[in-house]
Amino acid sequence: MNHADRRTSLAVLLVGAVAFVALAVWLVPWQPVPGGTPPPAPPRSVFSAEEVSAAQDFATWVRVWGWGSLVVSLLVACWFGFTRHGIRLVERMRGPWWWRVVLAVTALELIGRVLTLPFAVLMRRHLLDYGLTRQAWSGFAADMVRTELVTILTTSVGLVVLVGCARRWPRGWPAVAGGLLSGLVLVGSFVYPLVVEPLFNSFTPLPDGALRSQILRLADREGVHVDDVLVSDASRRTTTLNAYVSGFGSTRRVVVYDNLVHDLPDDQALAVVAHELAHARHDDVVTGSVLGASAALVGVGLLGLAVGALGRRRPMGDPALVPLVLALLAVGTLLASPLENAVSREIETRADVDALRATHDPDAFIRMQRELAVRSLADPTPPAWSQFWFGSHPTTLTRVAIARTLYPEVPPLYRKVPRVR
Structure with missing residues (x-):
């Protein structure tokens, strides 16, 4: 990378970081519960011992299969991205540069999917064993194919924009690509309900x-x-x-x-529904979208610096660097998860508080949280580090504790729900 590229990347990184911090301070409710979020409610004040045990047994294998798939997918991305194997793979592809980008994205996504397929099948069998799905295997396969097509399409669009900008503006591509990709994040959030959701549900x-x-x-x-x-x-x-x-x-x-x-x-x-209406009232989808757009600027700035250090003297406009970009994206996404999920938990907590205040019915709220948790076999006491890194919502026991803090007159014990098998 020449000095102009490095300066541009640093500038894009700085602008994105300042925008993200400013938007997060302005839009994210960092203390949605007056006096602070309370500690989780005691498990036995909400669930029976059998329910807690069933949820923990179920969640153990969910984590095994889910984290196993994550590790394998990261190893695959890094093996292709940080070695010469990815470059050699793309160099065997023929066609115009944009077609090679699409082929590279498709090949790497499908390789990753094939290698993680056993985990998906084991997870599917686990859900069937516990009665959390009734979908036929044919429907499961069809949904997986649709998911892969959407992933390949959206990733290809982003990579074509990125590589195309680098080919057209070799020195200033981080600024142009950062702006365009930020715009695509906003457009994607806007059209998602109309374009993607109907592919999976009616x-x-x-x-x-x-x-x-x-x-x-x-x-x-x-x-x-x-x-x-x-x-x-x-x-x-x-x-x-x-x-x-x-x-x-x-x-x-x-x-x-x-x-x-x-x-x-x-x-x-x-x-x-009151919880969801609270999201709508606060325009939380917009909040997530603009934070995602500013994070895209940060990502492009970091990418420009990383490609300069790891790109083996190849320019960003070379499709052979697609595996490296995908590997950096996978690693960056994992490392950014704690911050992303911390923001999500605060937004979800505010929606809970608003739902309680809108309905003035803490009993229904707590019974609902309990019912949803029992039906989904949600672990009431996940490992603290797992909740920190991967938890996008407060735990059920935290949500119950919030309701009891706002409405202390609510009694602590509720009817049992039959164990779901």
Whole structure:
């Protein structure tokens, strides 16, 4: 890398870092619970001993298969990216530069998928054994193929933009690529509900009834514009219960799983939707998108510096460096996980607090948290380092403790739920 490239990379890195910190300070609720987030509730005040044991047994093997897949995928990325094997692989490919980029992304993604496939199959069997999915193996395979196609397409677009900028602007490519990739993050968040989600699920409006009326009244009371609440046919894939908000502006949608609507009492379902409406009211998808856009600037700046040090004197515009870029992306994503998840946990905590205040029904909130945890066999006491590194949401016991802190009159023990097998 010449001096102009290094200065440009440092400038992009600095701009991205300053933007990320400023946006995080401004938009992220770093103390969403008055007085601070309380320690988790005692497990036996929420779950029976059998429920705790079942969740811990299930989670143990989830971690084994999940972390095993992560380790193998990282080793594959690093083996191709930090040795000459990746360069040799790409040099065997023929065609224009952009086609070689796409072929390189496709080849490396498929190699990684094949080598981690045993972990995916073992995880799938584990879910079947515990009754957390009823989906046929054919549906599982179809979803995996669709996921791979989406991953290859989105990664290829990003890499083509990156390499194309480096070929067109050899000295100033970090600035141009950083700006374009930041824009793509925002565009991707905007179109995701319209382009990606329909590939995996079908959506229908929540039918008229008491729950729909309560949701629309709550949205109106909270000042959240909701044209409709959509129901996803998620039960064909999973028995767990969930809801989410995606998109922003004209593509924003509040989605609930069909089994949540059918299996939870209305007061508990309303507590779930109140949490999602809080995300919508605070434009949390926008917050995540602009933080992601600034993180893209940081990543491009770091990439420019790393390629200068590790690129074996090859310019960034050489498609042979695609394996190195993918390896750096994999390592960087893992290292950034604690910060990303810390931000996510604070945002999720604020949504919990807002949901409690909006519904004024802590009993329904706690029962809902308990039901969701029992249905999904969520580990109530995950290892602290695992929660720190990979936990995107507060634990169930932390969420229960928040409700009890805000509403201390709530009694500590709730009805048992049959163990899910």
